[in-house]
Amino acid sequence: ANSIWELTALTTLYLHSVTLRCDENADKYVGFFSKCANLKNLTLKSCNTKGFKGLSICLPLLSNLTLVDVDGSVKVFNIVAPQLKNLTIEGHYCLQLPANDYFSLEKAYISIFRPKDAHQVLCLLQQLHNVKFLTLNLEIVECLSSSVELMTNQPSPFANLKSLNIYPIREQVPGHGVKMSAEVKGYLLDSSSGATFTMVTREDIKAMKDTKFAQELITELWELLEQEKARTETIMAKMHEQGRPQFSECIGRDIDMCWKYTSARINKGKEKVSDICYMLQNIKGSLKELPASNQATIQPSFSTLCAEVDTVTNKITECIKMDCDENQRRINVCLHELATTLLPSS
Structure with missing residues (x-):
């Protein structure tokens, strides 16, 4: 795709293995979906991006957003979706989201296969502070547990959290992996004392x-x-x-x-x-x-x-x-x- 789609009646869009390309304004956000004003469900799976660094998803009615293995030139996603309830992000590396308050966010499923930058991971989680049901993969927790100094004296941002689930996506890691630190657990749960906590280990x-x-x-x-x-x-x-x-x-x-x-x-x-x-x-x-x-x-x-x-x-x-x-x-x-x-x- 190399243009902005004008599909005003469209409510659901599922793109799989599609290349999104833009040869102009490469340093700015590109909004391929800006004229799909009624879009409520958007899925990008195994899509490749070329020629631009930021993808803008500004949709007033968007309720469900799924980003799975979106690779290529895009490093930052500008998501403006006041009605967003369900967010799924899966990939090998951590995506960057500019500061936005997702007031309607209920469920977030975040799975990063190889998180390397704990600061980026922390920034991503902070954007999800209104979420009620949060699922993270164990590798994210291990990444944060290796840099607990980033969470020192920082309160937990998840004041509305009702459920936290953690599970591994890699069955084996070099050595014995990193245990979930008390600092990370506190950062995720301290502001939601009534939240249920479920953690599945690799041994499980x-x-x-x-x-x-x-x-x-x-x-x-x-x-x-x-x-x-x-x-x-x-x-x-x-x-x-x-x-x-x-x-x-x-x-x-x-x-x-x-x-x-x-x-x-x-x-x-x-x-x-x-x-x-x-x-x-x-x-x-x-x-x-x-x-x-x-x-x-x-x-x-x-x-x-x-x-x-x-x-x-x-x-x-x-x-x-x-x-x-x-x-x-x-x-x-x-x-x-x-x-x-x-x-x-x-």
Whole structure:
């Protein structure tokens, strides 16, 4: 885009992977949306800017603004939106907002992947002082905690805050990361004593993922057990209907063939039992990596699973025993026939 759009009836605009370009007045704010007076919802996602340093978003009715990964030449956003209620900013670096009072601001979601300048982060937060529900990523808190001197003797700007949520977007950081300092917590919460505070750590995220993985393994093993249970029950039902396992006549007359047939069934059963036990061991290993509270949540289902493994493996073993018994019976028949061939006929 290289012009100002005149879309007076437009209320919602979503731009994804669009390049905003201006070749004139590069040092001033450019207002591509200034003639979209009725715009209430604006989203810029993965957009690139070229040829200008400031983007002006001056919209009297704007209620929801989302800026996600807006890169390029723009460094400063001039947002004048007296009706703004919901603000989302996501990106690798901290955006700059000139001083404005967002009196209607209710929710702000700020996620900066690699915040480096604590002063810029602090300036951004100060512009959101009227917000009621604030969500920040943990990396912002770590950045501020590395420069607590910036908050010395500064009161918390968030007098209307009802909820503060902090969560990590990077699962791993060099070393052990930086703990949230008392100064940062005070700066965010001291002016809103009644605000709820929720903080999700990287350890919490890892525990949730590990728990989900363990549950998936349990589900996978349950499915295998159901298949094996149905298979063995079908085999055993046929055995009981026929009185004994059915070998073909050619196998029944040949001892070697009897052993080959039975050995194949034994090996197949052994492989099934080994697979089941291996999966159960993996699940147990996964559970050991979980925090005690997560282990306690999964333990009942794991105990039930172990009991079912015992039942199914016993059925597999029982099928093998029945095959072995029939094999021995066939061998006995063959031996009896061999012994009687030399007896004189009466």
